[in-house]
Amino acid sequence: MTPIPFVDLTAQRLRLGDGIERAIARVLAHGAFILGPEVAELEAKLAAMAQVSHCITCGNGTDALQLVLMAEGIGPGDAIFVPSFTFVATGEIVPPTGATLVFVDVQEDSFNIAPDSLEAAIKAAQAKGLRPRAVIPVDLFGQPADYDRIGAIAAAHGMIVIGDAAQSFGAHYKGRAVGSLATYTTVSFFPSKPLGCYGDGGAVFTDDAEKAALLKSLRFHGKGTDKYDNVRLGLNSRLDTIQAAVLLQKLTIFEEEIEARQRIAARYHSTLTNLVETPAVTSDCRSVWAQYTIQLDARDQLAEACKQAGVPTAVYYPLPMHKQRGYQGHMLAPGGAPVAEKLAGRVLSLPMHPYLDEQTQDRVVEAIRNAL
Numbered sequence: 587m588t589p590i591p592f593v594d595l596t597a598q599r600l601r602l603g604d605g606i607e608r609a610i611a612r613v614l615a616h617g618a619f620i621l622g623p624e625v626a627e628l629e630a631k632l633a634a635m636a637q638v639s640h641c642i643t644c645g646n647g648t649d650a651l652q653l654v655l656m657a658e659g660i661g662p663g664d665a666i667f668v669p670s671f672t673f674v675a676t677g678e679i680v681p682p683t684g685a686t687l688v689f690v691d692v693q694e695d696s697f698n699i700a701p702d703s704l705e706a707a708i709k710a711a712q713a714k715g716l717r718p719r720a721v722i723p724v725d726l727f728g729q730p731a732d733y734d735r736i737g738a739i740a741a742a743h744g745m746i747v748i749g750d751a752a753q754s755f756g757a758h759y760k761g762r763a764v765g766s767l768a769t770y771t772t773v774s775f776f777p778s779k780p781l782g783c784y785g786d787g788g789a790v791f792t793d794d795a796e797k798a799a800l801l802k803s804l805r806f807h808g809k810g811t812d813k814y815d816n817v818r819l820g821l822n823s824r825l826d827t828i829q830a831a832v833l834l835q836k837l838t839i840f841e842e843e844i845e846a847r848q849r850i851a852a853r854y855h856s857t858l859t860n861l862v863e864t865p866a867v868t869s870d871c872r873s874v875w876a877q878y879t880i881q882l883d884a885r886d887q888l889a890e891a892c893k894q895a896g897v898p899t900a901v902y903y904p905l906p907m908h909k910q911r912g913y914q915g916h917m918l919a920p921g922g923a924p925v926a927e928k929l930a931g932r933v934l935s936l937p938m939h940p941y942l943d944e945q946t947q948d949r950v951v952e953a954i955r956n957a958l
C-alpha cells in the first residue's frame with residue numbers, strides 16, 4: 587500500500603499546476619530578492635484577510651514574536667505569561683529579553699491557555715514585585731484561544747495580548763478573523779503550517795500604525811530613514827521575495843483548503859467519536875485544523891499500532907515546556923500545570939491536510955479501530 591503522508595505538500599503543488607514555478611521565475615527575472623514587490627502585495631492581502639491595518643512580514647514565526655517583544659521594550663522586571671503546552675518558540679523568546687517567563691496551565695478541551703491559571707499566575711508575579719506586561723495565548727492546533735476572556739484579564743492588569751497564531755491563520759473567533767483578536771498577532775509560514783511557504787517565513791499583524799513602522803525598522807537592523815543610519819537595535823528578519831511569491835499563489839486556494847479541512851475534521855469526528863476522545867471546537871469558532879488531535883490513555887500503544895499499519899501519527903507535544911530540560915527554573919502558575927502534563931501523555935495527532943481523500947482517511951480510522 588502507498589505510504590500515507592502526515593501532511594501532503596505534493597498534492598497541493600500539483601493542484602497549483604505551474605503557478606508556483608512561474609511566480610518564482612518572475613522574481614528571478616525582476617531580481618528584487620529582498621523586500622520586492624511581492625512582499626508588499628502579500629502584506630496587503632494578508633492584512634485584509636486578518637481584518638487589521640498592518641501586516642509586517644519577517645523571517646519566521648519565532649522572530650515575529652521576538653520583534654513584538656522588542657517593539658514593546660519588554661525587559662527586566664516584566665512578567666510574560668505563556669501556556670506551557672505549546673511549541674518551544676512561544677516561550678523561547680522571553681528569557682533573552684531579561685523579562686520573567688511565567689508558565690500557565692491550559693484547558694483540557696481546547697488545549698489553549700486557561701484563564702483561571704493566568705489570573706493566579708498574574709497575582710503570583712505581582713507578589714514577587716514583577717510587572718505583568720504581556721500574555722501570549724497560543725491558538726493550538728488551529729483553534730483560537732478564548733480572546734474575550736484573556737483580553738479582559740489583560741486589560742484589567744494593563745497588559746497587552748500577543749496572539750501566537752503560528753498554527754491558526756485563517757481561523758475565526760466569534761465572527762472575527764485571527765489577526766484582529768489581540769494587540770499583536772504573530773504567524774508562521776513554516777512549510778507544514780496551514781499557510782506555509784517553501785522555507786522559513788512569518789508575520790506580525792497590528793492595528794497600531796506607529797508600532798507597524800517600528801516593526802518595519804526592527805526587522806531591518808533598526809534602520810532609520812536611511813538604511814545605513816540605524817537608529818535602534820534590530821534584527822535581520824525579512825521574508826524573502828521568493829517566499830512571498832509562493833505564498834501569493836497558495837493564498838488563491840487557501841479558503842478552499844480551509845473548507846476542505848472542515849470537511850475532513852468533521853469526518854474524523856463522526857467516525858472516531860465513539861472510539862477515542864475527539865477534539866472539541868468551541869462554538870462560534872472556526873479552527874483551521876493545523877492538527878487533528880485525539881486523546882487517550884493508551885496513546886503510545888496506539889501510535890505504535892498505527893505505525894505498524896503504515897499510518898503516521900505525531901505527538902504534539904510529549905513534554906510541556908516547564909518540564910523540558912532547557913526550561914527549568916522559570917516561574918510556574920500557582921498549582922502548577924497539571925492539565926498540560928496530563929495532555930502531554932494523552933495526545934496523538936493524526937494525518938491532516940486538505941488533500942486527505944476519504945479512502946486514505948478510512949485507512950487511518952481502520953488502523954485506530956483495529957488497534958483498539
Ligand SMILES: *Cc1c(COP(=O)(O)O)cnc(C)c1O
Pocket residue numbers: 646647648649672673675676724750752753773774775776786787788
Ligand atoms: C511553528 C510555531 C512557532 C514558530 O514558527 P517558526 O516559523 O518555525 O519560527 C511558534 N509558535 C507555535 C505555536 C508554532 O507552532
